[in-house]
Amino acid sequence: MPHFNVLFLCTGNSARSIMAEAIMNRRGAPNFTAFSAGSQPAGVVRPEALKMIQSAGLGTEGLRSKSWEEFSKPGSFHLDFVFTVCDNAAKRDLPNLAWTTHERPLGCARPRASSPWNTGICSSL
Numbered sequence: 744m745p746h747f748n749v750l751f752l753c754t755g756n757s758a759r760s761i762m763a764e765a766i767m768n769r770r771g772a773p774n775f776t777a778f779s780a781g782s783q784p785a786g787v788v789r790p791e792a793l794k795m796i797q798s799a800g801l802g803t804e805g806l807r808s809k810s811w812e813e814f815s816k817p818g819s820f821h822l823d824f825v826f827t828v829c830d831n832a833a834k835r836d837l838p839n840l841a842w843t844t845h846e847r848p849l850g851c852a853r854p855r856a857s858s859p860w861n862t863g864i865c866s867s868l
Contacts, residue, residue, distance in 0.1 A: 744774050745774070746773070746774055746775070746776070747774065747775050747776075747823040747824060748775075748776050748777075748778065748820050748821060748822050748823050748824075749767055749771070749775055749776070749777045749778070749822070749823065749824045749825075749826070750777075750778045750779065750780060750811075750814060750822045750824070750825045750826070751763040751764055751767070751777065751778070751779040751780075751826050751827075751828050752779070752780055752781065752782070752811055752825060752826065752827045752828065752829075753779070753781050753782075753827070753828050753829045754781055754782050754783050754829055755781050755783060755784060755785040755808065756779055756780050756781025756784045756785065756808045756809060756810075756811075757781070757784070757785035757787060757788055757789045757792065757808050758788070758789045758791070758792040759792075759828045759829060760779035760780065760781065760828050760829075761779050761788050761789075761792050761796070761806050761808070762792055762795060762796060763777065763779060763826070763828055764777040764778060764779035764806065765777075765796045765799075765801045765802070765803070765806060766799075766801065768801075769801050769802075776820075778814070778820065778822075779806075779809075780809050780810060780811035780812075780813060780814060781808060781809070781810065781811060782810075782811060784808045784809055784810050785808050786808050787808055788803075788806055788807065788808055793806070
């Protein structure tokens with residue numbers, strides 16, 4: 744089976760896209776390698792997201808909040824699939840990414856600071 748690179752985009756790249764990256768890297772291996780990025784990265788991954796990832800038995804090593812501009816630089820990874828996991832990122836103009844034709848908005852609800860983290864997480868993930 745061929746290998747595919749997947750990018751999950753969100754605004755802050757601090758929760759939903761990070762969780763999607765961790766899930767895809769575990770469940771999609773060895774055929775998929777996942778990355779995540781944000782249009783306006785928060786610079787840190789939310790502790791609640793890291794806790795959920797760990798509670799699911801997934802690794803958190805290497806997970807970090809980063810700009811989607813990292814994937815538009817020469818020599819960056821070829822991306823086979825790009826998914827936006829928040830409405831804000833889906834509405835923005837995507838940078839010139841090294842990707843093919845597969846882009847899809849997933850439209851996950853944004854977790855609110857006042858709500859428990861076991862609700863409001865995108866069922867698509």
